[in-house]
Amino acid sequence: MDEECEAFLESEVKVYLSKLYGQKSFLQRQLKKDFKKVFIKDFEKPILNAKVPVDEKHICISCGLRPAKKNVLFDTGLSPFLGVNKDALNVFWQFNPKLPLCEICELIYFSAFAGLTDFTRGNNKVFYFVNRDSSVEELYNANLLLQQVLKKNTNENFLIDFFTELILLEEQQKAEYSLQNIALIEIDLSKDILPKVFSFNISREKAKFIKNHTQDLKSLARLGYEIKDERRYVLFELIGDILRNSLTYGYVNKLLRFYMSALRPAKRSSFKVYYYPYHLQTITKIINTFIEYVILRRTPMHEEKDLWSAYHRGKELADRLRTKKAENKIDGIAYRLVNALRIGDVNTFMNVLIRTYMANEMEVPAMFIKSFVDKNTFYAYGYSFINGLLSKDKQQEENNE
Template sequence: MKIKVYLADWFYNMGIVGFRRILKFQEDYRSLKLSDFEYQEADNYIEFNPDLLKEFHNYYFDYFLGRYNMARFQSIQLDKYLNLSKKEGKFNESIKVIKDIVKANNNKIKKIDETVFTKAEEIYKSLGDIKRQEQISELEELLLKYKDILELKNINEKITLNKFKSIMSNSFYGQVSFFNVIHTSKTIVEQKDIMFKDYISPIITMEELKTEINENRAGDLEERISKALSDKATPKNIGKLYKNINSKFIKKKKSLEEIEQYIGGKDFALCQMCGEYKSIGSEYGEGDFVPLAVSTDNSRNMFWNFNTSVPLCDICKLILICSAAGATDIFKGYMNANLDNKYKQYFAFVNMDTTFKDLYKTNESFNLKKDKENPFKELIFDIVSEAKERSTWQLQNILYVEFNSDYGSKNCKMNYFNIPKYIAQFFKAKAEVVNSIKDEKFKAEIVDDILSNKDIKFSIDRKLREVLANNYGNPYDCYRAVVIRYYLKVSKGGIKKMATEVDDKRLKFIYMRGLELNKHYTKNGGENKISSIAYRLLNAAKSNNKKEFMDTLIRIHLNAQMEVPTIFLDIMSEKELAFEEIAHSYVAGLISKASSKKDSEENEN
């Protein structure tokens, strides 16, 4: 009898995608042949022979040991700072970071293998003798030896195991099963056995039980139950089931049909997650999926009639434990610089109302872009490059979910992005405008704001102030963002095409007038006045003080003996262009330098 797993809610689908990724890893890097287990993918489900699960605990660990390979990660880090140390003025800073990386790893190695630790510690001490940039060749040789140590199987396996367990315990499953810290000192084989007992054995056992009943093998069933009841390794829920079958049916010489009716009857609740299989005592709780978990014992008042029971079958338990494999790690580096990196680390999934193959393909494509500043933005651009009708429909049917959860503090920040029709149409029509922003972090922030349905004027204001404060950056990117904001408004309000083209040119004209004033001040030795004027204009725009903005604008034009363009009268009426759009376009031009001017000219050509 084959097991079928149907697509459902996003987090369950994430588990199915994760299950497939784990199998794919075995196909690509080991010798697994899914055809041997009748594995098939239909439109809305996958199915397979239960025998596929007999080695799944090994597949599971193999996948995560490969995904979070710490020897590979640490080698990349060491190479990064080795290359940085070769640059002028970066040697001392880089060698310090290298020593910190080695020291942190040595502390872990010491707990694994004392002999290897002795060699690693010798390398650390030798790093202390590297004082000058002329010793780069010595540094390279030491790091080559150290990377060999990190790649030793017993060292890399244990460090990686602890790493991926820490990630999944904190973000996905809490302290259940082998994720519990009490199992940290156990070997990887022992931890695999714990997973097999908790997640796989109950499924295989139930499938074999059903087979013996269907094939009328009463003798085999009695022998199985007798052995299981005397085996301490038997899972608790299966042990309880066998005990009841033994006392209520086998000892009373009842038929296999009656046992079958008992298993499929009202004594066992239907799983509330899949609605396909019976729960043999398991219930959904904190350890199944931390981001959407609830402590039922402490939250009875949240349940109807205080009934906290949420039956969960063992197949769904296994699928949920694969959800971490279905998620993509993303780092939101553009978030507040003062924010700790752990709050910038998210897990994401793209859910779609489509076939399983398309869902899997989309998330694989998304996963390949995870090192980009905003991988979801890259995925959107891939989709809009397809035929117009299909891409708009696809974007509207996407549910993008990202979360940062912390089991220890019981805190989870989760963002859902459901793309409205007007945003889908905007991306299809104006994706090239978004892509024209050169600052990748700023571009990622703008896309984030759009998907979160936030007004991007706040990000534009912040970016303009950042350029002013640091005297670094490309203000023309801010002008591009103003154009994006305008076209979002157009998509939402359905403004006619001719009007949009006219207003687009007006925004460019306003930007160029700001640039002209910049040239005037620069030419006449008044460059130091630009920042104070820009801040005054930004403050007026932020507080929606049109009078203050116009007064400043008129004054600086009169001082420069320049005519105030009539287009600025739109500030008072806001008939076509919004106040912020005019203000931000003008300030972007005002604080632009020669490089930005060249950039704007290139964009026009």
């Protein structure tokens, strides 16, 4: 039984490797047995016996430590996809494709495909590798994480999923530095093209922002919404916008409209949300800080407590309307305020706010008058106010999750 199992595994390994390396050594089609012996003869023994002539004039260009072998061709099955092969002589010094490599580095390059993670996309199989220069341990862990993400996510959005989970796994004290130099390499063997590189070279400001908001981001991990049975996750979308530098208040505006639509009986069949207004307040806080520190790169004209103050002003107005048996007016007021902020219409927003406060014999919060001088501050206060207006008791909302 063990012999049959070993024979089966040998056959599977041979089929797999032949797709990568062609008919080399033990992978030749006419070879029907003794694969291991041929492999040992062609690859292991030459290294162990060290009979290959050494080029005393040159040091290995890869490690810079050991003498190079003589007449080494940089051909590992992977190198042709990087443009390094004997057919591309114009990229070599004096048109000589033989490079000074030592035996150990040659073996490492030959084993490059062992570190790639395969992924089936359509009819093609592509390979991925995460490159990190912080440490070997982090390099290994990042590629292990990529394998786990690809196992559970078969769509094209796995990159955002991967980077999101990588961010949340970083130790907080070193995230600011280790997140600044990560790249994902994609190799498609079915096409004669150079590999794609998905760079994760984020600025120091953005890395610091992510580090400072790790706990806030983790708190959003379970949030999402459904549109016609298609589930989407808030955290992945948020991280995607952060990486693309496209995070704006438009995102919280969209989530507010989805939330209000899901409350309407006619829309419930096509809209489902898995978050509450106090979650949206956390998102509003993240967006505000991102714009202030990463986009505008300035010291904010307001503090986090000011956003929560606007949130509680909205909550107070909602409580007054409920006391007056006018709870049914809350959604209508919120819709008008959300639409005004969506198009940046400050005058309409203030007109709705003033009329509502006057009708309920309440004083308009002074913070809105003071925020006219800065539009980002006004948006931060406006969305915080709407979040509070739509919220109910926080404990009740948590119990409903």
